[in-house]
Amino acid sequence: MPPTILIATDLTARSDRAFDRAVELATDLGGTLLVAHALDKGDAAHVARASDRAKRVIAKLTEGIAAPIEPVLIQGRAPETIAELGKERGSAVIVVGPARHNHVSDFILGTAVDYLVRRSPVPVLVVKERPRHPYRRILIATDFSDCSLHAVQMTAMLFPKARLDLVHVYDGGFPSRLDPDQTLAFARSEAERESAEFAARPELAGQARPFQVELIEGRAGEVLPTLIAQRDIDLLVLGAHGRSGFVHALIGSRASELLEGAPCDVLMVRN
8 A cells, every 4th residue: 555654843944854855755655645743732722723823834835745645733742642643544654854953963862853763663764954856875774683674674665766775784893802803704704694694584585676785894883974975875774673783873872973974864663
């Protein structure tokens, strides 16, 4: 069935980038665009006025859009209600923008986006860049977990025309009694074994395009931003419940570091 794209918007100019990307996705995939807006609390008269205004703004924003549009006005705490709406409606993805543009941590930490990335069972697309074209080259960081497998499947479904670069970053510097060369060789050998097992999983066998994982030695927080810059990556995809430190690096204490070095949109996928 055609997918449902959920755009969470406060109907201000700062939501334009995320809104434009959501429209593009819904149009390209032949899906429905759910335009969700959280109403401020107040008495019945205030809520009624806010609702009428939101409907007018949404009607103006969506005028001329080819994809089917469904406005959804919700009451309650925006993060929780948006996450629940995405789950109830079986949305393929929730599209959001940063809360502000003055600091990289505003993209995730301390915002409604933070809650969605941590809690939403629906993939969350954080749009930071103004859409100039459909995503053409996507970098998927994988640790060979079930969550990474789901991330690959979801990315292939949402962006069937994009080039997908699957990358596994392994760290050969863990403590060991072996000398550095032996330690690195062991880490490489383990990565090659897991990569072969991952590529052979039946869930990937039915995909229209072959998937090959590129193995790179280093630290994810350093390697991924470099690859994004070198390869002109449009979108970084991360699994939210993987075995490695990708998610901790993104959501934990190193969130600002990784996002600052990744000037592109980010798709977070939970298993």
